[in-house]
Amino acid sequence: MQFDERAKVFVADTLRRKLSTAVKDPKTFESWLTQVFSDPENPEAMRLATCMAFDLHLENMEPVLISMMVEVFENMSPELVHDPNLAFARAVENANRKCSLMTSIMRKHTGSETSDSFVRVLRLQAFINYYAGPLYGYTVDAADLKEVRQLYFSSDTTLEDITKAWSGRYDIVWVCSFQQFQDVLNNMNDPASFLNDALGLGFTSDALGNIPELVAILYPLGHPSESYQPRSLHADWDSMNFFVPYWDEDGWGRTQSCSGEKDKSKMKERIHKAYETGLSSEYRGQYLGPVSSVVSDRDALYQTTTSHFFRVYGVEGNDR
């Protein structure tokens, strides 16, 4: 799929206008930008640039976001620029070590719904990587997978023993709305497969070649006290994510579903900072089950991204 030519112009214009004078190394920034627009075979780079331009265009944007984006380009390796998404992802990692990505959050979008709590939906392997592994040293080999499944997800269990956790390379945790999660459990025949699609997870097989299994961590109401609407800087641009920027004032993000089906792309997501002290007995683990295969529609994702950008940029897109 080719991105809308007008979008390319507007995106390039936005990024140059907002960032080129601010970055200390305009040469790396320019060569990154050139690489983004020069490779028609790499729409993922264009999607990244479009999402960034979207954020930069939002009204009432806090200057701290620009500062963080500038920081990212300060940490970009010129040797990696040939792969814009890889270069950007590594630069975000480096910048995050110096200055937490969470400082780039636009506080205006932190509105919370106090009647709702959070749920983290993740693969069993990810539960090991982020929770059971840091504490007990579990790995993702088949025996450990079996043991962790048995110990944590053979019945509903509380997670008070998880006194240590890891939140990945960006120190960010993505969570969804408990109310929506509950609706899915109550109304869907195969909630694991639905969530795999709707949350833009898109898992088809695990590293060992088995069908991925999803589990959930159910948060107590009011925890954590601070959570935010995700922005482009918080997505992992070095993997096949389905992030699309979202503007709604409700303070939630909306990751696109893998299939691109609109009714599935309404799952609300927020992010919160990494926990420093692990979980408690108020957190519960729940087994969701294996997922059936999902067909990913990247074209639909590119289309939604462009359309969202046009909306904040104030022009009519072709698809509207």
Next chain:
Amino acid sequence: MKIPPLDGSSELWTEWLGACLAGRVGRHDLGLSRDEELHEGIIRLYREMPVEHRYKLESAISILLGSIPQLESNADQFFWLLQAIAVIKPVQAHATLRRLLAEGVVGTYEFAGRSLQTTLLVVTAKYPVDDWLTDVLWKEARDTHDFARLIICFRCLSYRMDNTCFGMLDILVRHLDSEAAAAQLSRQLLGVIDRLRCRGLREWYLAHIDRLSEYSTEIQERLNKLLHDVLRRVNSKDDNALLLLSELTMRRTGSLDPERLVEIAEMEGRLGSTVPETLRRFQDWSFKTHGTPLWEVQRVDPCQYKGGVDYLIADRKGYKAKALVSSSQWPIIKLLGNSLPADTLPKRYA
């Protein structure tokens, strides 16, 4: 840097894996999805390689494990390699793992919320746990002040698939100074028992009953509670689990009704103990604890009660007395009824 072709040389694969660990290969090139980590991409790649080419990646992993400079800034590279080794288990990597454990340099680093020393222990224990590793695990357990590391040593030792790991409970119990620690030991004990069953745990408990009083009341209570929780969740067909649960129940409540006592004696009978031994032990304990037995085991006068009854258990009120019948081979215990005629009871209860 693109993934090498399958017919690429081992050197090319080593160079590529080095670049991959150093972050110069895109995660998307490895097909990683959201929430997937680098080692999962390496494992997937290995699995998808034709078997006859896998040695190249095994060799690359082993070479890099032994040749990456032991610098803290390389902690992430060691971590990803170790995680991949836990699954792929290249034979050539085993000696290097032991060397790294013995040197103790990489072990001082941390990455992904984990100490690399515990990661090294866990990954080395994915290979057979021999006497050398057993000694390392015991030394770690004795030296560490980190309860999580101690628990990991316990689990790794259980991979020997004998009951020696239960000996480490002596050290673990000393560190049961918080509810979180109790919850962690409880969780890991379940996993170990799932592998080894309960005989070792019960034997450890019975051998240490007298020494448990040396610990604080809080620790004793935590241990009792966590053992209760664990035993309730294990497979109910494990006789040793039931026996230990009964023993704990008795110690906790200070009483065991005759019916439960008969069950225990029956189970112990199946496990080789004789009924009189079992009954006598419980009676002695009851006497020691309460000054007076809560129930009494009596050898029955054959003239007093017909039908092959050998023993009676009577509680202090008498009306819940039970009769036991023995077979010729070993005692098989059968409940004959909830109450017996008054004239079959010892006189003091009648």
